[in-house]
Amino acid sequence: DESTLGLYRYLKSAVHASDRDYLCLLELDHTHCHWPGLLEFQAEVVGKSDETPGVSAVDSLTEMDGNLWNNWQKASFYLSGRAQSIQKIHKKLLEKGVAPNQIQIHPYWASGKKGL
Numbered sequence: 001d002e003s004t005l006g007l008y009r010y011l012k013s014a015v016h017a018s019d020r021d022y023l024c025l026l027e028l029d030h031t032h033c034h035w036p037g038l039l040e041f042q043a044e045v046v047g048k049s050d051e052t053p054g055v056s057a058v059d060s061l062t063e064m065d066g067n068l069w070n071n072w073q074k075a076s077f078y079l080s081g082r083a084q085s086i087q088k089i090h091k092k093l094l095e096k097g098v099a100p101n102q103i104q105i106h107p108y109w110a111s112g113k114k115g116l
Contacts, residue, residue, distance in 0.1 A: 001027050001048055001081040003108040005035055011078060012041040023068075027057050027085055050111075054088030061092050069096055077103045083110035 008024050015022045024043035026036060036043040046056035077093055079086045086107055093103055 001085070002029070002032055002035070003082075004080045005039055007078075007080055007106075008036075008043070009039045009041050025057055025060060027054070027081070053082050053111075054085035057085060058088050058092045061089070061096070072098070075102065078106070079103065080106040081108050083107035083113075 004026070008026070012022060012024070024036070024041065026043045026045050027048045028035065028045050029048045033045045036045065044060065046060050049055060075098075077098060079089055086105055090103060090105060094100065
């Protein structure tokens with residue numbers, strides 16, 4: 001979500017410096033969907049929902065071509081932002097065969113919680 005934009009801008013730079021590729025999937029409020037372009041990185045943007053956090057991102061992962069999953073067998077996955085969204089996305093990645101040690105999790109916030 002919006003709380004992760006700076007992190008993913010930095011990660012893009014680090015990935016390109018090591019001559020690799022990335023795919024970024026962001027869950028953003030529709031009024032913020034232009035922010036990745038302003039911060040000079042590409043991202044697939046899905047809608048953010050307070051009622052069902054993470055569902056749009058999981059739907060997007062579910063719809064991705066099977067060949068992409070084959071190419072990502074050695075990829076690293078960084079999940080950050082809203083804890084409820086991370087939980088759903090983490091579960092989907094594991095279902096898709098991503099090894100737990102390939103997934104880095106950094107929750108920035110959770111509804112009703114302080115101090116994450």
